[in-house]
Amino acid sequence: MTQSNAFPLKIPFLASLGVQCTRMDKEGSEIQLALEQRHQNSWDMAHGGVLMTLLDVAMAIAGRAADPDGRGVVTIEMKTSFMAPGRGNLIARGQCVHRTTTMVFCEAEIVDGEGRIVSRGSGTFKYVKRMPPQRASAGAADTGADG
Template identity: 85%
Template sequence: MTKTNGFPLKIPFLADLGVQCTRMDKEGSEIELALETRHQNSWDMAHGGVLMTLLDVAMAIAGRGADPDGRGVVTIEMKTSFMAPGRGKLIARGLCVHRTSTMAFCEAEIVDADGKTVSRGSGTFKFVKRVPPQRAASGASDTGADG
């Protein structure tokens, strides 16, 4: 059986980072990451890309959890604000604040072990069927989920 770290699907990138999903339901999401040296920037704190990944995933999981049809989501856009250094164990919580038939509008926050806000984000996610897009022949554009 493939280890999914609590996620509903196998996501190799998140498994490689060590991200754990502890909650995904219609009320929101929660994921965790115990920072290691490999997650840090030159100032010995969480790299901004790691924080953005946590926010993106927390929001995407919240969007998926809010969809009664169980579709996947793809990120359309996201905004991130960095507020404090990320160190130790980080917890990201996501919430779907509005949903339409095709989009989820979500927010997420990352806190450290002391409950201090490290980063916040908001994003727009498009619902898609759980079929990865196929690569087009060389020189042609990719065909997305809408085909």
């Protein structure tokens, strides 16, 4: 399934960042972010956390797309390498490199508008059935994970 500027699920964090999903299919994923001042560190380049978010999401989307059962994924571990300053329009592409019945192993790369590699990542994701968040009793803090 190919998506056009929309994620298959409502993800408020990504919406607030301005991330757009431009591809989600069995071949992988592609997401984009037009870098703004709010995404930058003190050196006027993409903050490392923004880059890690893009890599994580690109890999997660690729992992979800590779699952014939349509399950969700949660990140188990992730490695990131920063190679060049991220500026301008950033494109992250993810792909599934191996699947088991319970886990998926993915890689992703971020390039800038001129095609220069900004960052690369690899990650392990666990397949999960999407379930509603568990809510604490009235008045208690929500102790659920990042759902």
